[in-house]
Amino acid sequence: MSRSGEEVSVADHELSRKETAREETKPVGATSVSGDAEKPREAIFDVDDVSVFYGDKRAIRNVTLDLHRHEITALIGPSGCGKSTFIRCLNRMNDLIPSARVEGTIGYHGENLYDSSIDPVQVRKRIGMVFQKPNPFPKSIYDNIAFGPRVMGMKGDMDEIVEGALKRGALWDEVKDRLKTNAFGMSGGQQQRLCIARALATSPDVLLMDEPCSALDPISTGRIEDLMMEIKEDYSIVIVTHNMQQAARVSDMTAFFTVELDDDGKHRTGAVVEYDDTNKIFTNPEDKRTEDYVTGKVG
């Protein structure tokens, strides 16, 4: 499969970054010293040449990037560029779509997520996900949180697990007196924090968030952003967002996706244009298209 010119430029860019001693390290033996005295950046996902197809149609092509542990990685780009498709590869949610097919490898703790020996259910137990629209279960707040730990067969005091998760989701004080009431009675922002708390209840090591704030007002959005900043100490977070200010506010690294014409000039496919420190993406991007997008000239 041939790469487009842009893909090559991303690869070149990776090389140049390595030359400047900001080395992206692999999961094993990660110790690198960076120029500006940062802690070592360890990769949690090592995405290598991933393409996703729905039937015959290719949705994203040749995505190669490392996502870092204990950082927030933002995926930005116009609609239809494959951000959601990509994030759903990271916990094998694309398996639920019968026609979807993933090529390439995604390294996670030294294993390829798409190896035939990997059980997607086990993957999802380690990698939690929060969706665009809050999707609480039609059960009590308590049972919403307890569902994950129960299906995992987690041992221990369920009350404690639920309390812990709600505290991590910054929701405990608001709901501690009505744990047994139906989650549908909560506000949209509360529902989304419940979904985050629910995902955290099983102590995953990665949290994937697919436009988690797009259905929320700015105040609820602010709460969730604060929450993300707090929990990134313990989790690695990947977030798809249409809100560029949000990406700029919360993320450490940003990947800019866009839709490009394939080499055959007929089909359009999503691809990564540029992936770098969020600061760099927003202040001094390498690619003209990134600059146009983040400065609001297009998109």
Next chain:
Amino acid sequence: MTGAQIAAAARAQRSVLPEVSGRDRLYARLFRGCMFAALGLAFLGLGAILYDVAISGAPKLSWDFLTKFPSRIIPSNSGVQSALLGTLYLMAITTVFVVPLGVATAIYLEEYADRDRWYNRLVEVNIQNLAAVPSVVYGILGLAFIVRGPLGLGNVLLAGGITLSLLVLPVVIIVAREAIRAVPPSIREGSMALGATQWQTIWKMVLPGSIAGIATGVILALSRAIGETAPLLVIGAAASPRFNPDGLLSDFTALPIQIFVWTQDPNREFVDLAAGAILVLMIVLLLMNSVAIYLRNRYEQKW
């Protein structure tokens, strides 16, 4: 000029928002009137039948009528006990067969079946078709394969129950599929994303979310089966038995059969008994439908 006339004149001058023409308004009224008349006609027909049945049947309704066995000779000493019990047993047997089979098929078709496979599409199309097959055909099927043929049960209660099960199974599958489909995909995704297996997701999320719809659909399907006469006639339900069914392999009758037998009688008094039996059947039907409505209102999940 009155205020209204002034306003009308002012409106007429404004070309941007001209008044609705008298003709359009007339058509709109006519159309609404026609639809209302159609509704009224349907209600009138139903009302006339009910009135007629109630006039002849209501005087027959009594505890005796419910507890006596049908008599071929003395109308006043006749009742529907064997028929009513037969109908209730038939419904119970049908429920036992139809719920597990129907729900399992619906779960398979909605949650597991790959629609690109030809055999799944074939099953789907066939279920739609089976739901439209006339009930007498199911009677013939029951006669050939259950009463005689491979199963050879004879014309017994179990044979009637199985035949009615086959009759309503497609309907139950269709309503159960609709109930399952009403559970939003986001609930399944949320569950799977927490590491639940597909089976856990179905058992703990999809089924609880659709159980009210399934239960309502099953009851409505049963209320279709309860009035079925043709298939039971074909498989050979007993006419006016003076005994209750005492087991799955017992002879039986059912309310529609008893009604049919009585209406065939030249004695006018027996025909009045049929009206009484129709009222009993309608009451059972109403009770079942009210349970369905109660279940729907009480447990229906709003998403």
